[in-house]
Amino acid sequence: MTEKALPYDEKRAISLLKTVTTATLTTILIKKGLRNVWMRNAGPLKSGQTRVVGRAFTMRFIPAREDLANPDSWSSPTSTRAAIEAMPEGVIAVFDAMGVRDAGILGDILCARMAKRNVAGLVSDGVVRDAAGIIETGLPVWCAGVAASPAIASLTFVSWQEPIACGGVAIFPDDLIVADDDGAVVIPAKLVDxxxxxxxxxxxxxxxxxxxxxxxxxxxxxxxxxxxxxxxxxxxxxxxxxxxxxxxx
Incomplete structure (x- = not known):
């Protein structure tokens, strides 16, 4: 299946924006009338991570419901595992975890797979688990912290590649994400160039x-x-x- 054309020059944007800070981008976007572009509670898991730039690949959780949020869901066609296998190279996975902080949305094994698939990074307003192992994978992560419990303790994964909220910010698939030590910022697709x-x-x-x-x-x-x-x-x-x-x- 052919991917839809983007309204911006992706290769050029990624190359050049690696030299532009999120602080600069928020100022520019305020001048363009967009004040709500910095994702709250999505800080770097490890300080000094390389600045990453990539298309948003959106992932969405809702509150847990016991008939859906259980270990059987890990094998479902609608699972984080299936979504990871659908991610193109170079994207940044943006997870809407509703700010929940008592359940890790994913751990080192899933992050290792994302790294192997050359995903550029992960951004979430939720938390992750297996923090030391995630850091070892080399996948840059921005999140609200860490927790030992799995996602199904509080969350149900329901979909990917649809509009989401992350840290109080609207994110659409193919918007451009830039993340550095100051956090993660979204650039609406039509404004990227x-x-x-x-x-x-x-x-x-x-x-x-x-x-x-x-x-x-x-x-x-x-x-x-x-x-x-x-x-x-x-x-x-x-x-x-x-x-x-x-x-x-």
Whole structure:
């Protein structure tokens, strides 16, 4: 089955956004009118994880019901196991666990399989189990913490690749996810190409400002930049970068 075309250049976006922080992206998205893009309670399982960028592959849990949430469900065609086998390479699995913190949505074995399938990462507002083993798999994980109990203690897995909520944020399949030490941010699919260009330029501009601060310049008129400092930046940019900056199409 042929995958549907994305409204953005996936390869370009992933490559360039690996150099853009989630802090920068939230600022850009606020300027675009989107304030609710940072997923709450989805912090890095291990500090210093590599920044990851990838399409959202959504996974959804609902509250546990005893006739559904039992060990037999692990062999169901609608299971986390089946969903993992459907994940394309390079996606970021985003789990809606409703913020539940007393049941690990998955552990080291499932994460090992995701790593073998070259899944880029996992983001959830829930918790995981077998934390030490998950870290050993090398799969970057952002979540609300850890718990020993399995998911079926409190949750029932019901579907994948449909709109979900994660950390109070709406996530649609194929939105782009960026996650780093500050957490995980969603970029709506239709805005990705524009945000990429704005992000690259914002990182460059703020890098210049930081160099000016380190050189002893006062913040007044520099951050935010007044007309004089904007002109100084443009002159620096043209000298060091040129009019074509590599981020343009």
């Amino acid at each position: 524009e945000v990429v260009d704005l992000g690259i330029e914002q990182e460059r501009f703020e890098g210049w400002i930081l160099r000016e601060v380190n050189a002893g310049h006062a913040l007044t008129g520099l951050y935010p930049a007044n007309a004089e400092n904007k002109a100084r930046y443009e002159a620096w940019r043209e000298e060091h970068i040129g009019k074509g900056d590599g981020a343009s199409r």
